[in-house]
Amino acid sequence: MYSFTEENYLKAIYKLSDNNGSGVSTNSIAENIQTKAASVTDMIKKLSDKKLLKYEKYKGVNLTQKGKDVAIQTIRKHRIWEVFLHEKLKFGWEEVHEIAEQLEHIQSELLINKLDEFLGYPTHDPHGDPIPGENGEFHNNAFVSLDTVEANKKVILSGVINHSVPFLQHLKKIDLTLGQKLMVIEINEYDRSLKLLLNGKIEIFISNEVAKNILVK
Amino acid sequence: MYSFTEENYLKAIYKLSDNNGSGVSTNSIAENIQTKAASVTDMIKKLSDKKLLKYEKYKGVNLTQKGKDVAIQTIRKHRIWEVFLHEKLKFGWEEVHEIAEQLEHIQSELLINKLDEFLGYPTHDPHGDPIPGENGEFHNNAFVSLDTVEANKKVILSGVINHSVPFLQHLKKIDLTLGQKLMVIEINEYDRSLKLLLNGKIEIFISNEVAKNILVK
DNA sequence: ATATAAATTTAGATTTGTCTAAAATTAATA
DNA sequence: TATTAATTTTAGACAAATCTAAATTTATAT
Known part of the structure; x- marks a missing residue:
C-alpha cells in the first residue's frame, strides 16, 4: 500500500x-x-x-487522521516484532530496534495479528513502550522517571526514555532490565545520584543522568 | 548488501x-x-x-559461485521463514510463500540463525523443499513422485512439485498434507488414477495429474 | 527597521529499476 | 540458403527517492 x-x-x-x-x-x-x-x-x-x-x-x-493511522500501525508492527525478537529469539533489548526497522515494513495484516496472538497480545515492547492495538488505540503508561521516586518505595523498572544502544547496554550490564524490582535507598543531595537495592539484595549506584532516563511504576 | x-x-x-x-x-x-x-x-x-x-x-x-551463494542464502531465509509461519503462526502451506517472499530480504545473519535455532534447525520447509545449511550445503531429498509408487507400499507425503496455491488448497481439502501416511491401494490402468488409503483408514481417489505432483518417501 | 542568519523551497541532476519501440542477432523453416 | 520468426539488446524515457546549489521566505539581532 x-x-x-x-x-x-x-x-x-x-x-x-x-x-x-x-x-x-x-x-x-x-x-x-x-x-x-x-x-x-x-x-x-x-x-x-x-x-x-x-x-x-x-x-x-x-x-491527517489517515496519516496517523499509517504511522501508528507501523509503530505497532515495529513493537510487536521487537517483542518477538526479544522474547522468542533472545535478542538483547539493545539489538531489537535495528532489525525491527526492517520487519515493520512487511505487508500483511494477518501476519502481524497472528504474531500478536502467538506472543500472547503483549502490551509493551522490550523498552517499555506501549503497543497500540489493532484499531490504533494507545493505553497510556503512567510511568514515572526514577529520579522523581521517593526513598524506600518499591518500584518495577518498566521502561526507558533514552533508547540508545550504549545506554541500554549499560543498564543491562548493571542488571537494570525491564521488570527488575528495585528500591531507592539513598538519594545524594549533592548530585542527586542514587543508591538502589535490586531484588532486595544487591546495592548499586547510578547517576542522576541515568535515573532520569529510567521509567518505573 | x-x-x-x-x-x-x-x-x-x-x-x-x-x-x-x-x-x-x-x-x-x-x-x-x-x-x-x-x-x-x-x-x-x-x-x-x-x-x-x-x-x-x-x-x-x-x-558465479558468489552469485550462487547469495541465491542459496536467500532461499535458505525464505524456507526458514516459511517454517516459522507454518509451525508457529499456523499459516496454511498455501499461504506461507507470499509472505516469505518479503521476509527473505530482511538483512541480518544473526536473525536467521537465531530463528533457525528457535525452530529446532528444520531440514525442510512446509512444501517439503530442503533448507540449505548456513554454509549453503544441500542435503538431497531422494523423494519419488506418487505416480511411480507401487501398490500396497506404505509411504509418507514428503513434498510437492507443483507449488501453486490452488493445488496446495486442493490437497489440504482432501487431507493430503505434509507427513500424511498413505498407501496406494489401486492403480487404474485406464487413466493411471489412484485409490489411496490415508492413515490406514480413509479411502480417497486422486488423478494421475495430482499424483505426479506429490512427492513421497 | 533593516541587515544578517537560518530555514525552506526550487531547479536541475543522479541512481535504481522499470518500460516501449526500434535495431540487431540468432534460430527456424521453406 | 534465403527468408521469416523469435529472441535479445540498445536507445530513450519515466517514476521514486535522493542530492547539491541557488533562490526564496521567515526569523533574529542590532
Whole structure:
C-alpha cells in the first residue's frame, strides 16, 4: 500500500508531533530521518497529495487522521516484532530496534495479528513502550522517571526514555532490565545520584543522568 | 548488501539453472520474475559488473559461485521463514510463500540463525523443499513422485512439485498434507488414477495429474 | 527597521529499476 | 540458403527517492 520510505516519513512525523498545534518542521524531519531538507520537501508534497498530511509552505506539516493511522500501525508492527525478537529469539533489548526497522515494513495484516496472538497480545515492547492495538488505540503508561521516586518505595523498572544502544547496554550490564524490582535507598543531595537495592539484595549506584532516563511504576 | 531486486534476480536465475551448462535465457528470467526482457538485460549487466554472474551477449547467463551463494542464502531465509509461519503462526502451506517472499530480504545473519535455532534447525520447509545449511550445503531429498509408487507400499507425503496455491488448497481439502501416511491401494490402468488409503483408514481417489505432483518417501 | 542568519523551497541532476519501440542477432523453416 | 520468426539488446524515457546549489521566505539581532 505505502512504500518503505513513505512509512518511515509518517512514523518520523508522528513521533515529532507534540500535538501543540504547530507543524513539524522540514529540518527536524530531515534530521530524524537522516536525509536532507530538500528531500523532505519533495516527499512532503507527495504525502500531501495522498492526503496523509496537511502542508503549508514554510509552515511545517501535520498528519491527517489517515496519516496517523499509517504511522501508528507501523509503530505497532515495529513493537510487536521487537517483542518477538526479544522474547522468542533472545535478542538483547539493545539489538531489537535495528532489525525491527526492517520487519515493520512487511505487508500483511494477518501476519502481524497472528504474531500478536502467538506472543500472547503483549502490551509493551522490550523498552517499555506501549503497543497500540489493532484499531490504533494507545493505553497510556503512567510511568514515572526514577529520579522523581521517593526513598524506600518499591518500584518495577518498566521502561526507558533514552533508547540508545550504549545506554541500554549499560543498564543491562548493571542488571537494570525491564521488570527488575528495585528500591531507592539513598538519594545524594549533592548530585542527586542514587543508591538502589535490586531484588532486595544487591546495592548499586547510578547517576542522576541515568535515573532520569529510567521509567518505573 | 544486495538489494531486494538483485536477490530476486539471483534466486530466479538459480532456480532456472539446469546445470546442463547452457546459460539461462533472458526471456525465461523475464517470465519467471514477471518483468520485460529489456529490464532483464539491464539488470544482468549490473549483476555481471558485480561478478555475481557470467554474461555473454545473446548467450544467456550463468551464476558465479558468489552469485550462487547469495541465491542459496536467500532461499535458505525464505524456507526458514516459511517454517516459522507454518509451525508457529499456523499459516496454511498455501499461504506461507507470499509472505516469505518479503521476509527473505530482511538483512541480518544473526536473525536467521537465531530463528533457525528457535525452530529446532528444520531440514525442510512446509512444501517439503530442503533448507540449505548456513554454509549453503544441500542435503538431497531422494523423494519419488506418487505416480511411480507401487501398490500396497506404505509411504509418507514428503513434498510437492507443483507449488501453486490452488493445488496446495486442493490437497489440504482432501487431507493430503505434509507427513500424511498413505498407501496406494489401486492403480487404474485406464487413466493411471489412484485409490489411496490415508492413515490406514480413509479411502480417497486422486488423478494421475495430482499424483505426479506429490512427492513421497 | 533593516541587515544578517537560518530555514525552506526550487531547479536541475543522479541512481535504481522499470518500460516501449526500434535495431540487431540468432534460430527456424521453406 | 534465403527468408521469416523469435529472441535479445540498445536507445530513450519515466517514476521514486535522493542530492547539491541557488533562490526564496521567515526569523533574529542590532
